[in-house]
Structure formats: structure tokens, C-alpha cells
Amino acid sequence: MTAYLIRRLFAAMMLLLVVSAVTFAIFFLVPRLGGQSIDELAVQYVGKDANPDSVAAVKKNLGLDQPLIVQYYDFIKAIFVGAEYKFGPDASKCDAPCFGYSFRSHIEVWPEITQRIPVTLSLAVGAAVLWVISGVTIGVVSALKRGSFIDRLAMAVALLGVSLPIFFTGLLGLALFTSQWPIWESVDYIPITEDPGEWFWNLIIPWCSLAFLYSALYARLTRAGMLETMGEDYIRTARAKGLRESKVVVKHGLRAALTPIVTIFGMDFGLLVGGAIITEQVFSLQGMGAYAVQAVKDSDLPIVMGVTLVAAFFIVFCNLIVDLLYAAIDPRVRYS
Amino acid sequence: MALLSVDELTVTFGGRGRASKAVDGVSFDVDQGQVVGLVGESGCGKSVTSLALMGLLPSKGVELGGRADFDGTNLLTMSQRELRDMRGSQLAMIFQDPLSSLNPVVPIGVQVTEILQRHRGLKGEAARKEAAHLLDRVGIPDPTRRLKEYPHQLSGGMRQRALIAMAVACAPRLLIADEPTTALDVTIQAQILELLKELVDEEGTALLMITHDLGVVAGLCDQVNVLYAGKVVESADRHELFAHPMHPYAHGLLESIPRLDAPRGEPLKPIRGSINDRIAWADGCAFAPRCDYYTMECLTGTPALTEPAAAGHQVRCVNPVREPVEIATLDTPDVTATAHGGTSA
Structure with missing residues (x-):
């Protein structure tokens, strides 16, 4: 188990290294292959008052004149031990983990990201709780009442949920509940540390819109899994013991149908924590996704790099957790 | 009761x-x-x-x-x-x-x-x-x-x-x-x-x-x-059934068991056809299409369970078989001789 964990952690690190290398290549190597010179890159840092001297200084200070491989090494090194940068006369220290400086605002990338993670995390966690509970419940009921009116209605709504994009349901939700029936005045992010009540109240519409999309998916997944497991021989054995149907369904049926749901959940959740791009745009939440979109628009490469790496980290991390959970869910899975 | x-x-x-x-x-x-x-x-x-x-x-x-x-x-x-x-x-x-x-x-x-x-x-x-x-x-x-x-x-x-x-x-x-x-x-x-x-x-x-x-x-x-096509065709005490199977199906089942003492090369005796070759019980005996003993009488409604030979030995057949089956070495797991060895399981 320990050996397995170490091996998996090592593999996860390697994966993140590959992701960082690919991202680095896309943003620093590809433009150069496309004809962008180092000077043009340096100009982006200098901004409006670019002159040959300042450009040359930036090139030297940020190491842009170095070979790409050295730059990549410096970038990775900065994440672990920090770095020192000089802009003009003043030098500034960038503590580890240092993801470099924004082209535009000349501020460190990492503190900006850490500011936005709680926003996206709040959105993702709340929505996940909602969609797992509702999705699994609807799926189980649908499977047990297969072919009934409830099943058909639930599956029709699920199809709607899967088909309707979040920029439709989200905007519809906003339109209905902030102007038609103004239960909410507006949707703003209030940090949970500031006012938990307000935090919760403001996130209800975003949570519901996001959960609608996902719970539809999970309902269908659970229904399919339950239909399969409820036909298994061990369900018959459980019934032959005289167990109550609720126990048969939850303890024996759902228990065995859980594995694929957990797998998908790990991926979905990891992906979402890395940035719920559309949802954050729709509700003007300043999360990771919105930050990434802004950075791409501005060609602010260090931010894009940072956000990509953090997002990749969440996905890799969540998948690792899922793999470890497997053993608890399905004892037939062995760590080897 | x-x-x-x-x-x-x-x-x-x-x-x-x-x-x-x-x-x-x-x-x-x-x-x-x-x-x-x-x-x-x-x-x-x-x-x-x-x-x-x-x-x-x-x-x-x-x-x-x-x-x-x-x-x-x-x-x-x-x-x-x-x-x-x-x-x-x-x-x-x-x-x-x-x-x-x-x-x-x-x-x-x-x-x-x-x-x-x-x-x-x-x-x-x-x-x-x-x-x-x-x-x-x-x-x-x-x-x-x-x-x-x-x-x-x-x-x-x-x-x-x-x-x-x-x-x-x-x-x-x-x-x-x-x-x-x-x-x-x-x-x-x-x-x-x-x-x-x-x-x-x-x-x-x-x-x-x-x-x-x-x-x-x-x-x-x-x-x-003995069940065939959803009906009991023969019911008897174990010894009685193995000694005198009277329904052609039960008879066939016992006869189809391979015998270790049979002469080399002697063909096995299967029951021909499959359970799908059958007629509805309402029309006659469901086993009739596979039966070696069947007569036109078999096709006149469901045969009743009768006791043609011994008491308690019921047979659902109009032409019960009277000849015994030769079962010299019935392929029986000798349950009493097997050691009760859970450890080897």
C-alpha cells in the first residue's frame, strides 16, 4: 500500500511535469516557431514605453535571452525555491511557489491564483454535493421504477439537463430569480470567512444551474448501473435472506453500482475545480476559469501557465484520490 | 400433514x-x-x-x-x-x-x-x-x-x-x-x-x-x-425410481448415464431431440415427440398421474415402461465415504 502510494505520487509528479513542459512549449516555443522574436516577447512586459534599452533589460532580467530549456528549468525551479526578478531599478523577490509575473499588471501570479481558488472551490463543492445527492437519488428511483411515469419524466428532464448549456440555464435562472421574481438582488461572491450565510445565499443559483447539468448525467449513470446490479444473483440472495427492500437496494445494489460513479466524479470534480469557465463567466464570479479566460484574452502567458498547472494539479490529485478510494469501494481492486 | x-x-x-x-x-x-x-x-x-x-x-x-x-x-x-x-x-x-x-x-x-x-x-x-x-x-x-x-x-x-x-x-x-x-x-x-x-x-x-x-x-x-416441460411426470421413492423407472423420460434419463462396465465402443443412449420438441400438455403428452413408446393415445389430452405398479409410484404416461434399467455402476458420488474435509475446499 505504501509502495503503491509512493509510486502513484511519483507518477503524478511526472505527469504534472509533462503538462508543464507541454504548456511551456505551447506558449513560449510555438510563438517563436511562428516567427515571434524574443524582443517582441520582451516588449509585452515593458508595455507602452518600450525602447531598445528597456527591452534589452527585461530580456536579461527575465532570462528571455537564455535557451528555452534553461528558461523552462528556471521556471520549474522558481516554483520550488522562488526567484528574484528585476524590473528597471527595483528588484523584487518572488517567494516559492513562484509562477512568475503577469505581463500586464507586473504582479506575482501565485497570490492572484490563490485568491481565486476559493471562489471556484466554493462553486464546485456546493454544486457537487447537490448533483451527487440529487443525481444518485433520481437514478436509483428511476431504476427501481423502470418504465413508470416517474422514470420517463426523470429521464426526459435528465436529457434536458444534459442538452441545455449552462449559459442558457444559468442566464435563465438569473433572469427569473433576480428580475422576474427578485428573490436575489444580484449574485455576488462573498467569502465564506466573511459571512457564511451570505456566501451560501449568493451561490444558490450558480450551484443549482451547475448541478442541473451534472445531476442529469449522474442520474442516467446511476440508473444504468442500478439496472445492472439489481439483476445480479447476489440481489436475489439478499432478498432470499428476507432483508427489507430498502436494505437490498442501498446496501447491496447501490453499493456495487457506485464504482463507475466515483470514477466519473473524480474527473468531473477535478476538472471543475480547475475552473468552471462558463459558469464563472455567466455569474461574473472571479474564479480560476474567469481568470484564465482573461489571461488568454490578454496573452498574459505567465498567468495562463500558472492556471493551467494548478488546474492540472487538481485533476491529477482528484484522480489519485479516486484510485485510492477504489480499494474501499471495490475490494477486488488490488494495489499492484 | x-x-x-x-x-x-x-x-x-x-x-x-x-x-x-x-x-x-x-x-x-x-x-x-x-x-x-x-x-x-x-x-x-x-x-x-x-x-x-x-x-x-x-x-x-x-x-x-x-x-x-x-x-x-x-x-x-x-x-x-x-x-x-x-x-x-x-x-x-x-x-x-x-x-x-x-x-x-x-x-x-x-x-x-x-x-x-x-x-x-x-x-x-x-x-x-x-x-x-x-x-x-x-x-x-x-x-x-x-x-x-x-x-x-x-x-x-x-x-x-x-x-x-x-x-x-x-x-x-x-x-x-x-x-x-x-x-x-x-x-x-x-x-x-x-x-x-x-x-x-x-x-x-x-x-x-x-x-x-x-x-x-x-x-x-x-x-x-421428475419434471418435464413444467409438469411432474414421475414421482416415487428413490429406490423404486432407480429400480423401476416407468415414464419413458425418466427411463431415458437413467439409460443415458454412461456405464463404466459397458463394452468398449458401445454408443451412449441419449434421449433424442430437445426440450423444444414438444407439444402443449393440453393436446397430449409433451414428451410424445421424443418418446420411443408413443402411440396415438398419447395425443388425446393430458395424461393423468396414475399408479400402475406400486403404491406411491406415480406416473403420468399412458404407455408406462415395464422393463427395468440396467444400472450397474451408477455415477454416484459416494457421499458417506468422502472425508468431511473443509480444509481442502
């Missing part, structure tokens, strides 16, 4: 128009402490009969007819709630494939203790202790460790022993075993049969043995009912 008295049980699947009768008027009795065999080939309705008795058939698309009186109450008209109270405590069942019959993601211990909790109200340490005792009783070595293990960690024989432990956990009055040895190795089969025999003898539990294996019948059953 018999413990279980099944009278004209019918099970019909499917709705109007395309209904198919899986069990077509089966009657038999099981007395206290008796071992009764229900024998027939795949598709003759034997498993469906057992599921109907347990109330485990789906409620939708299935129609039950006739009676099945257990201790004087008709099982077929009981509510699911009443049946749930009976299942596991009064009536218990052992299934064919021990691997798929155990939940792969639930420890053996939990699967045993849940029935103890349900019917005997045992919880926590008391339940665990009793579960270990049960596993020990069915010959599973190191029961406390096994309780924590999962089905895939047990051998096939041990899985079936665990299922038997669950079935006998609440000392049921009737145990239904649906081909309990089919999925097991031959040596393990004998051990499992031996175990069942032991449990039945000790507790005085009645056993309804559902099998296609005449060897199992010969080694275990007191009374044998």
Missing part, C-alpha cells in the same frame, strides 16, 4: 397473447425432515418452481396459480411483507453459482450477520460470534479471519459453504437447494452434498433438492419428482 404441499402450481410468464407457462401444474409434498428431489433438464421449470415458492419471482409479468401450503398457509397468496419474514427464517435457499450469489463488495461477515440481525435480532459482537460459529459449523477453517474477507478471497467450495451458513443461520424448517453443486469441482461437490446431508440430519430440516444430476438424487433424496 406435509410441511410443504405444492398443489397444481402454475407459473406463467408474459402478458396476454404471448404467455408462456414455465410451470404447468406441479404437485408434490415435502415432509418434515425429508429430502425431496426435483429432477429435470434445463428449462423444465425446476428453478422457477423454487423461486415461486420463495416469492422471489418478479411481481410484474408473472402469474402464479395453484397452491403451495407451507405449514398450512398458502405461500403464493402471502404479501411480500409476510414472505420477507418467512424468507431466511422459515424458508431458506441455496443457489447455483456461489460466486455470483455473493455480493463481491461486501465482506462475508456482513453478509452472514445481516441475516442474524434481521431474524434473530443479533447485533455487534454477538452477531459476529454467531457468524463465526456458523462458518465453523459448515466447515470453513479459521472463521474469524474469513468473516473479514471478501468472496473473491474464498475458494469455490468455501463460497458455497458460506452461502449454506447463511441459509441455515436461522434454522429454517425448509431448505431449498437449487443445483448447489453444479458450479463446483467434482470432489468439492461430494463435500457439499455431505455437508447438506449432515445439516439436514442434525436439525431435522426438510430439503428440497433441485438438480439435473441423478447422481445427487441417488446419494441424497428420499423421494424423487
Whole structure:
């Protein structure tokens, strides 16, 4: 188990290294292959008052004149031990983990990201709780009442949920509940540390819109899994013991149908924590996704790099957790 | 009065128009402490009969007819709630494939203790202790460790022993075993049969043995009912049946058993055709198309169960076979001679 964990952690690190290398290549190597010179890159840092001297200084200070491989090494090194940068006369220290400086605002990338993670995390966690509970419940009921009116209605709504994009349901939700029936005045992010009540109240519409999309998916997944497991021989054995149907369904049926749901959940959740791009745009939440979109628009490469790496980290991390959970869910899975 | 008295049980699947009768008027009795065999080939309705008795058939698309009186109450008209109270405590069942019959993601211990909790109200340490005792009783070595293990960690024989432990956990009055040895190795089969025999003898539990294996019948059953196309075609005491099978189907089954002392090169004697070559019981004898003895008389309505030779030996045939079958070495697992060796399972 320990050996397995170490091996998996090592593999996860390697994966993140590959992701960082690919991202680095896309943003620093590809433009150069496309004809962008180092000077043009340096100009982006200098901004409006670019002159040959300042450009040359930036090139030297940020190491842009170095070979790409050295730059990549410096970038990775900065994440672990920090770095020192000089802009003009003043030098500034960038503590580890240092993801470099924004082209535009000349501020460190990492503190900006850490500011936005709680926003996206709040959105993702709340929505996940909602969609797992509702999705699994609807799926189980649908499977047990297969072919009934409830099943058909639930599956029709699920199809709607899967088909309707979040920029439709989200905007519809906003339109209905902030102007038609103004239960909410507006949707703003209030940090949970500031006012938990307000935090919760403001996130209800975003949570519901996001959960609608996902719970539809999970309902269908659970229904399919339950239909399969409820036909298994061990369900018959459980019934032959005289167990109550609720126990048969939850303890024996759902228990065995859980594995694929957990797998998908790990991926979905990891992906979402890395940035719920559309949802954050729709509700003007300043999360990771919105930050990434802004950075791409501005060609602010260090931010894009940072956000990509953090997002990749969440996905890799969540998948690792899922793999470890497997053993608890399905004892037939062995760590080897 | 018999413990279980099944009278004209019918099970019909499917709705109007395309209904198919899986069990077509089966009657038999099981007395206290008796071992009764229900024998027939795949598709003759034997498993469906057992599921109907347990109330485990789906409620939708299935129609039950006739009676099945257990201790004087008709099982077929009981509510699911009443049946749930009976299942596991009064009536218990052992299934064919021990691997798929155990939940792969639930420890053996939990699967045993849940029935103890349900019917005997045992919880926590008391339940665990009793579960270990049960596993020990069915010959599973190191029961406390096994309780924590999962089905895939047990051998096939041990899985079936665990299922038997669950079935006998609440000392049921009737145990239904649906081909309990089919999925097991031959040596393990004998051990499992031996175990069942032991449990039945000790507790005085009645056993309804559902099998296609005449060897199992010969080694275990007191009374044998031969099923064909959803009806009992012959019913007799084990010795009587093996000595004088009178229905051409039972006769054919016994004759088809390969004999070790047969001359080299002598062909086997199968029953020709398959269970699909049949006519409806309403039109005559369902076995007629495969029968070597059939006459036009066979096609005039359902033959009645009669006792043409000995009392208690019932045959549903208009031309019963009178010649005995030569069974010199019946392929019987000698259950009494096999060591009760749980360790090798």
C-alpha cells in the first residue's frame, strides 16, 4: 500500500511535469516557431514605453535571452525555491511557489491564483454535493421504477439537463430569480470567512444551474448501473435472506453500482475545480476559469501557465484520490 | 400433514397473447425432515418452481396459480411483507453459482450477520460470534479471519459453504437447494452434498433438492419428482425410481448415464431431440415427440398421474415402461465415504 502510494505520487509528479513542459512549449516555443522574436516577447512586459534599452533589460532580467530549456528549468525551479526578478531599478523577490509575473499588471501570479481558488472551490463543492445527492437519488428511483411515469419524466428532464448549456440555464435562472421574481438582488461572491450565510445565499443559483447539468448525467449513470446490479444473483440472495427492500437496494445494489460513479466524479470534480469557465463567466464570479479566460484574452502567458498547472494539479490529485478510494469501494481492486 | 404441499402450481410468464407457462401444474409434498428431489433438464421449470415458492419471482409479468401450503398457509397468496419474514427464517435457499450469489463488495461477515440481525435480532459482537460459529459449523477453517474477507478471497467450495451458513443461520424448517453443486469441482461437490446431508440430519430440516444430476438424487433424496416441460411426470421413492423407472423420460434419463462396465465402443443412449420438441400438455403428452413408446393415445389430452405398479409410484404416461434399467455402476458420488474435509475446499 505504501509502495503503491509512493509510486502513484511519483507518477503524478511526472505527469504534472509533462503538462508543464507541454504548456511551456505551447506558449513560449510555438510563438517563436511562428516567427515571434524574443524582443517582441520582451516588449509585452515593458508595455507602452518600450525602447531598445528597456527591452534589452527585461530580456536579461527575465532570462528571455537564455535557451528555452534553461528558461523552462528556471521556471520549474522558481516554483520550488522562488526567484528574484528585476524590473528597471527595483528588484523584487518572488517567494516559492513562484509562477512568475503577469505581463500586464507586473504582479506575482501565485497570490492572484490563490485568491481565486476559493471562489471556484466554493462553486464546485456546493454544486457537487447537490448533483451527487440529487443525481444518485433520481437514478436509483428511476431504476427501481423502470418504465413508470416517474422514470420517463426523470429521464426526459435528465436529457434536458444534459442538452441545455449552462449559459442558457444559468442566464435563465438569473433572469427569473433576480428580475422576474427578485428573490436575489444580484449574485455576488462573498467569502465564506466573511459571512457564511451570505456566501451560501449568493451561490444558490450558480450551484443549482451547475448541478442541473451534472445531476442529469449522474442520474442516467446511476440508473444504468442500478439496472445492472439489481439483476445480479447476489440481489436475489439478499432478498432470499428476507432483508427489507430498502436494505437490498442501498446496501447491496447501490453499493456495487457506485464504482463507475466515483470514477466519473473524480474527473468531473477535478476538472471543475480547475475552473468552471462558463459558469464563472455567466455569474461574473472571479474564479480560476474567469481568470484564465482573461489571461488568454490578454496573452498574459505567465498567468495562463500558472492556471493551467494548478488546474492540472487538481485533476491529477482528484484522480489519485479516486484510485485510492477504489480499494474501499471495490475490494477486488488490488494495489499492484 | 406435509410441511410443504405444492398443489397444481402454475407459473406463467408474459402478458396476454404471448404467455408462456414455465410451470404447468406441479404437485408434490415435502415432509418434515425429508429430502425431496426435483429432477429435470434445463428449462423444465425446476428453478422457477423454487423461486415461486420463495416469492422471489418478479411481481410484474408473472402469474402464479395453484397452491403451495407451507405449514398450512398458502405461500403464493402471502404479501411480500409476510414472505420477507418467512424468507431466511422459515424458508431458506441455496443457489447455483456461489460466486455470483455473493455480493463481491461486501465482506462475508456482513453478509452472514445481516441475516442474524434481521431474524434473530443479533447485533455487534454477538452477531459476529454467531457468524463465526456458523462458518465453523459448515466447515470453513479459521472463521474469524474469513468473516473479514471478501468472496473473491474464498475458494469455490468455501463460497458455497458460506452461502449454506447463511441459509441455515436461522434454522429454517425448509431448505431449498437449487443445483448447489453444479458450479463446483467434482470432489468439492461430494463435500457439499455431505455437508447438506449432515445439516439436514442434525436439525431435522426438510430439503428440497433441485438438480439435473441423478447422481445427487441417488446419494441424497428420499423421494424423487421428475419434471418435464413444467409438469411432474414421475414421482416415487428413490429406490423404486432407480429400480423401476416407468415414464419413458425418466427411463431415458437413467439409460443415458454412461456405464463404466459397458463394452468398449458401445454408443451412449441419449434421449433424442430437445426440450423444444414438444407439444402443449393440453393436446397430449409433451414428451410424445421424443418418446420411443408413443402411440396415438398419447395425443388425446393430458395424461393423468396414475399408479400402475406400486403404491406411491406415480406416473403420468399412458404407455408406462415395464422393463427395468440396467444400472450397474451408477455415477454416484459416494457421499458417506468422502472425508468431511473443509480444509481442502
